[in-house]
Each structure stands twice: as structure tokens, then as C-alpha cells.
Amino acid sequence: MSTVQWLLQISLLLWLSKGLAATQGKPGCQERCGDVDIPYPFGIGSAGCYFDEWFEVTCNNSTHPPKPFLKGVNLEVLNVSLDGTIRVNNPVLLSRNCSGKPSNHTQWWEGGPFSFSNTYTRFTAVGCSALAYFMQNDTVIGGCATICQMDVAITAKNASCYGLGCCQTQVPPGLLSFTANLGTYSEVSADEQEPCKYAFMVDQEWFISNVPDPHTVKDMEYVPAVLDWRIYNATCDASTSNLNTSTSFCGENTFCSTDTQTSSLICSCLPGHEGNPYLPQGCQGTQSTEDC
Template sequence: MWVSWLMMLLSLWPVAASTARSDAKPGCQEKCGNVSVPYPFGILEKSCAMNDDFFLNCTSNDEGHPELLFGRNMRISNIELEGTVTVGIYAAFSCYNKTGIQTDFYSLWMTLAAPFMLSNTRNIFTAIGCDTSARVTNSEFTYGATCLSICTENVEMSDANPCSGSGCCQTSIPKGLKSLNYSLSTYDSYTKVSDFNLCGFAFLADRRSLKISDWPLSLTPKYGKDAYATDVVIEWVVENKTCDLAKVNTSAYACGTNAYCTYPEIDQGYRCSCNEGFEGNPYLEDGCQDKDECKVEGKKPCQEGTCENTIGNYKCRCPIGKYGDGKIGCKRVGIITIISGSAGDIYETG
């Protein structure tokens, strides 16, 4: 008997597995290692991406594990259909010995392709050190800033305290940046603080994941796969057009069925989102599927009554003896009671 049940379950397994929704283009690999790669991005075959800008390199690292790269060496840890890619970018540093001679130095240049730009809302530029001047510019030299961090005694790097210029300094970046260069300089070559601080660091980092406590003043550089890198959020759009212009060329328009065009605050192009009542990947032709609001975990869709899913919406049917919209609440049905046979003796009670 149990053998028959087992055979039935095994026969159902491929059906159950095939019903899982994929955000990759049909026939294309969805993951590189443990990182999901949703369309318009693609890996392995160029036809799996919307265009060359969204074709990513899934390769093997030195340990033989799959690794998803953005550009030549920026490791991707997450891709969001809302328009972000999180990558790891190395920190710049400058180090000196106790006599004031420079021992280590690394600065960073980075340039992004057309549909990508650095997120000004998620990222913050940060400098660490007690004798540290960190400069950040873009390649066109239309933006520049300097972050100065000075201290005369050891400062404990704490996530609870803001970077106010003593051991740590922070400054924002403007909207729409596609390139950055950051480097460091020093005033006294760390000779006055050499007992507790010999290196300065500078980096861009996601505000949500940055922990200042990970950057004590005693920190010194590491190299290779152990080099210090921070999570940096890159925003992306489909192409640099307004929604109205994009819709004119229907063959190139990126939004699928049950999806609409959005124009993000970065003012650099458009994105796609599923219509209300639908969910999934808006860049796939049939990627936005009806959302069953009656089965949303942890949510009670109806104030009262029974939930009934509809395409793109849902209803809340009031229980027997009540009427109205169960989404906001039901009312009792009035009952007409005849007290006597004369019309004047008819009363309505609730």
C-alpha cells in the first residue's frame, strides 16, 4: 500500500517542481551560484539577456565556486527587479610606517555603462582615519567632494555614533553618477597618531549594510580574495527614454502584459512594474501573473466575510444575513415584521 502512495507522490513531483515561477527568460539558467539572475539580465547565452548591457559573467572563482560578476571584477550579491544591483567594490587605502614613509597605497576608478548609475539614496561615501583626507570625483570632473577625518587619540568606531569628522567622515553623492574616483592623502603621514592609526581608508557603501564598527583605526589592508570590499548599490533602467517615447516603439518596449511603465526619481530612463493585483517579472511577456490576495501570508484581506480571488483583484462576500463590502465591513440586513394585518401596523426592525 505504502509503495503505491510513494509511486504516486514521485509521479506528482515533476509537476509540482515545474509550477515554480521563474524570473529568468524561458529556457535560460536562473542562478549563478546562489544569486538569482532575473530577466532583463541573463547569463551563459547572450540571448538570455535583453541586450549586451544586461549580459553578466557567471564564472568560477579560485576555489571553483560559481561567481557572478558585474564588469571585470565587481562581484554581484543581489539583483532586484525594482531596479538595483548590489556589488562588492574594493576600498581605497593609504598606509605609512611610524617614520612617515608610505608603505601601501590603492586608489579606485570605476565607470558604469549607459543604463547603470550609482544610487545616491542608498550609498554614502566614507573616510576612516585620524590623519585622512579622502577625495571623490567623477571622471568628467563635474562633481567633487573631500571628506576630512582628524583625531589626536584613538576613537572607538561605533555604529551608534555618527561619522562627524573624528576618526570617521561621511558625505553624500549626487544623483545620476556613472563614474567615481576616490583616493586619499594625509597631512602628517600619520606620524602623530602612529601608535594607534597607520592607515586611512575610503569607500562608497550601502547605508543599510555598512557597519562602522568593522573599520577600527588599527585596521591594515588585506589583499587578494581577502581584500576589504563594501556593498555598493547600482541602480538600473531599461533605456534612457521617457515612458511616452518608449511606448512609441512597440517592438523595443520592455514592459510585458499586465505591466506598466514607470519613470524613477533618478531621471535617467524608465522601468517596468506589474499592475495592481498582479505580481512577478514585469519584463517578461507574461511575467506578471494574477496575485491571489486571499492567500497573502500574514495579511487579512477581508474585514468580514469570505475572500474570493478575481483576476487582478478580490471580493469579500458578506456572510448570510449581512450585506455590503466585506473589505471594509458588512451591515445587517433589515427584517420586516408584520405585527397586525393593517398596513399601518408594519414596522421595520434591525
């Protein structure tokens, strides 16, 4: 075999491998909506295209480009990652005394297998004397408060969100249901100076890069936020020490990581492989040239 023929065969194998690894959805299912890839266990179309109803995605073709929505929580999908995160457009719902916005002091979250990411998302409050907090089963489990000094807008910009006109807190990990509340702890001069208060979940990386002044968020309807997701009511094959076989939930050439407390799991490709670990043959080897 000539060198040219050998190189052509290697190129063809790499192309085929890349094509297989790029397969993200189930056969016959729509894998993309607008500019967003929709990998399994998420899916568009019939019930066989997604794991269960919580992972169903609808594609709104009336917009340009079309926009995908996570049907179970009615949020626009911005990006899906097979590492267990999904980025969504989350509404800025909590507000008090803000011109042009209805007062809404409480927001419920019942997200099925989705929780706001403890790593990437921050619960943020802006305004004077704002008190933002989480509750679960009538118990406060986290929150933050703001104070104001002199010019609130300048203070917030210069100090970012460290309590002066703007505060942030991490979301408790794995919080599948909770109530977010926005209150006030003062009705004195600071409240008269800046009566508008609002709170929101936000992707911290996006917030730092795109919002030099937190007070501009009050004019936004949505901000990006990151959700964590896992496959619940499922466990890995214990007989293989979490390394799955073809009979377990994950596909071939994958590692299955389980959380026995929540009966949930997440799949990942083994080293040297890439693709979708939730499909039967979704993880393809990437070291064929080295093996030659």
C-alpha cells in the first residue's frame, strides 16, 4: 500500500469516527433547533426522542432563528452540555416598587431533575435594604442583604456585588424545589433614596462579563442562568463497580457515576473517547491514529 493510499484510508477513518462521535440525538430525531444542539437525553419530537417528559424540548419556529424551550419549566434553552448543565434564559421575576414592573415578592421553583447550579449560578439582589432569601419547608436556608451609602449606583459598580447596593449568594446544591423571596428590612431614608429592589438567578460568568452596572438588570426581562441536571430514579450497574456494561443505562465506552442518596446518575465517555455517553454507541475512540 502506498503512502498516499494509507493517508487516504486514515483520513476516511477519522472522518467516519468524527461523524459517529458528532451524533448527539437518537436516530430519526431532530438534533438541532436554530443555533442550539439538542443532545439526548434531551430531545425534540416524539416521546422516544427524549428520556422522559422533563427532558422534552419544543422548537419555536416562529422566531428567527428558531428557539428551543425546555417544556417542563418553560424556559428558553441557550446551550446544553453533556457534563450535566443546561444554560437557560431565566426571567427577572422578583421586584418591589420598580416603575413599569409588577411587584412580585415570591418565586416558586419545582424543576423536576433540574436545580440551579451551585457552581455557576448566583442568586442576586439589587437595591437598598434588599433582603433576598431561599426557603424550603418554611425554613430559611440561604440569602443575602444589601446596604446603601451615598450614591447607590456608583457604589454598586465599584464594589460589584459585595453588599453595597448589590449582593449575591450561592444556590444551595441540589435544590430541586424551593421558594425565593424578596423583602426589605428597612423603610427609612435609604429605602426612599432607592425604593426599587429586584432579585434574579444569573450565570455568574455572564454577569461579570456583561453587566458593569447591576442596576441595568431592572430593564431586562431575562438573564442567562445555569441549571444542573441528572438522570433520576436510575442507578449504575453495581456489579461492574460503576463501569457500565451494555445492559446499564449509559452507552458503551462510558463511565457511570451514581448518587445513591438521590437514586440519580450521570454518564461520561471513557478517556480516549468522545461523543454522547447516553446513546448506546455514542462514545467513539479518538486515539486510532496513535494505535496504528
